[in-house]
Structure formats: structure tokens, C-alpha cells
Amino acid sequence: MSTAFSLALAVGLWWAAIAKLRHLRRSPGDRPLAAVTGLLFCLAIGPLPVLPGLNDLVEDAVPGLAKLWLNLFTVTATYCLMAFYGYSVGGPGTEARLRRRLFGLFAAQAVMIAAWSLAPLNIRLSPGALENLDDWHGALFTVAALGYMAFGLGQAFWWSVRYARAAHRTRLRTSLRIVSVALAALLVACLAKSGVALALGVVEGLRPEDEGLILLSRVYPVLVLVGTTLIVIGFCYPAVASLPGRVRQARRRRRLYRTLGPLWLRMREAFPHLVLDSDVPGFAGGWLPWTYRAYFRRVIEIRDMIVQLAPYYDPEVAVRAEGEQTADPQIWVRARLTEDALRRKQAGLPVEEPYVLPALGGDDLDSDARWLARLARAMTDQSSVEAVSSSTSSIRNT
Secondary structure (H helix, E strand, O other), X not given: OHHHHHHHHHHHHHHHHHHHHHHHHHOOOOHHHHHHHHHHHHHHHOXXXXXXXXXXXXXXXXXXXXXXXXXXXXXXXXXXXXXXXXHHHOOOOHHHHHHHHHHHHHHHHHHHHHHHHHOOHHHHHOOOOHHHOOOHHHHHHHHHHHHHHHHHHHHHHHHHHHHHHHOOOHHHHHHHHHHHHHHHHHHHHHHHHHHHHHHHHHOOOOOOOOHHHHHHHHHHHHHHHHHHHHHHHHHHHHHHHOHHHHHHHHHHHHHHHHHOHHHHHHHHHHOHHHOOOOOOOOHHHOOOOOOHHHHHHHHHHHHHHHHHOHHHOOHHHHHHHHOOOOOOHHHHHHXXXXXXXXXXXXXXXXXXXXXXXXXXXXXXXXXXXXXXXXXXXXHHHHHHHHHHHHHHHHHHHO
């Protein structure tokens, strides 16, 4: 059960890290986002050597390296967390403060590496184990790691609580509250474990076998697991909470994309030189699966090509269309004119005094797509009516 949970947590961390990396590629100058991305990658990379399968390979190569690796990345994750809050709400002087704290990170990591390197083999295998904390190597390693983490988590917890109170957006406020609980759990865990290490080094007669110390050592992994899980949930909460809305939007756009298909194909046949270039092979052929890029491109191409039809709009067609009784007169007139203009464009017969159409459409790309979908449906209905009329005339002539 624990192995399955560890693997699920690792998959979740990598998913979150890659998702944030994609967001960072869109906003490369966003420093808080860069700090969160670094945090998630540290949390994802750190546990790799202790995962089942990899742990044996790493330990066979360098005994104890897996635990050193995990602790070094965990301490680095704490710095990334401080950087996130520093860039988000730190104000003036943030850069200087973060540089000083970066030196503190390097100092803590140097102490950890030195203590681990000088320690006997049994302590290198598990420097933070309770039975190894009465040795100065294990105690120094643990105090350096957890001391820096406690400092960073305390700073982050303070800013997280203040930021949550000031946040106006509901999802952001909920996210920060979850992160605050996670930070509190991790802070208590670090203080408890470092307190045990200091107590074993300072208090005479205290042994790792004491029940109180054993109880505190058991609390530590539970709080770390809870805190790590909650911090991932907290940072991913806004994206996950908005997922149902994004799914509904994607379905709406997919329907519009399909509705615009017939009109888009006819426009491209009339204006092949206006087809947008693409660096994706085969994209111009329209065979790629659904993407937002294809949706945006389809709307933009149709709009550009409608503008290019301006010399072919016949005023007589507009007059006839305005006299027809329809539920949507504006769209019907536009559909009649567009249908006739496409025929004229293919035949190379522009109008001497073309009909000037008013500017119609939406206020943004999605509302414009909905308007174009109404136009496409009207043109389809018009083609159906003309086909029925032609069939009826043929029957009568026969």
C-alpha cells in the first residue's frame, strides 16, 4: 500500500511540475511561477533514488547517496518556496534577501555533505534515523537540514497566512489556506525532529530508546507526508478547480470548430493564398486532431477571407434576401451574399458597385466564432432550400 501511494505521489508531483513548466514557457518572465516550478521539480526529483527499483541501484553504487540526494533537494525546495513568497509579496529588497538566503542554503548543504562524508557507513545509510542522532555526524546533518528548512517554512507560513487573508479571488484564497496548513505541518515536523537531535546531543542520559523520543520520531514522517501532499494540492488547486470549466469550454469550441468546417473549406478553395502558414507538418491539410490552435486558425482564416469577398457582394442579391421572411434577417442576408460572392469569386466576376456590408460579429474570438457558426448554418440551410427547389423544378419539367 505504501509503495503504491509513493508511486502515485511521485506521478502527481511530476504531472504538477511539467504542467507548471508549460505555464512558465508561456510566461518566462514570471518569477513567482519560476519559483513554484523549481519547488515542484525539487519535490519530484528528490525522491527518485529512494523509489523501489532505483534505490537498490543507487545504494549499490554509493551507499547512503539516496538519503543525501533526497535531503539536498528537499532543502533546495525550501529555498524555492521562500523565493515564491519573496517574489510574490516581498516588495523592495527581495533580490538582496533572496541572495543572502541562497548563501545560507549553500552553507547548510555544505555542512550536510561534510557531515555525511565524514560519517561512518551505518550513519551515511540513514543519517536522520533516531538511533543515529546520538552521533555528532547524524545530529549535525539533521540539524543543518531541518534548521534551514524550519527557517524557510516559518517565513513561508507567515507570508502564506497574510497573503490568504488579503486575497480576493476565492480559488487563490482556498489554495493559500491549503498551503498554509501544509507549511504548518512541515514546520512542526522539522522542529520536532531537530529538537530530538539537539536533545540527544545536549541532555545527558537521554537515549534513542526513550519512549518520548520514539513517539516524536514517528510523528515526523507522518507530518512530512501530509505536508508534502497538501502543498502539491494547494499549488495545483486553482488549475484543478477550473478544469470542469475548461472542459465545457473545450466542448463548445469543438462544436463550433465542426460547424465552421464546411464554410472554412469553401473559403480556402476560393482563397488558397490566404491559408496561414504552419510549422506543424500536415496542419494546412486539416487532418490533425482537435487543438485550440486549429480552432483559432479556422476562425481567423474565415474572417480574413470574408473581408476578401467584399468586391463580389451583389446589391441585387441583398435586396432579394431582405425581402424574404426569416427568423434571423441579418444572418440570412449575409448568408445569401456570401454564397453568391463565392460563386462570383470562382467565376472571376466582381461587381462594379459592390454592396457594402456593415461590420458584424462578436467582441472577442469566441463570440466571433459563434456568429460565424450562425452564418455557416444559414448557408447550409440556404443550400438545402436551393437543392429542394431545383429538384422540384426538375420534376415539374419532366
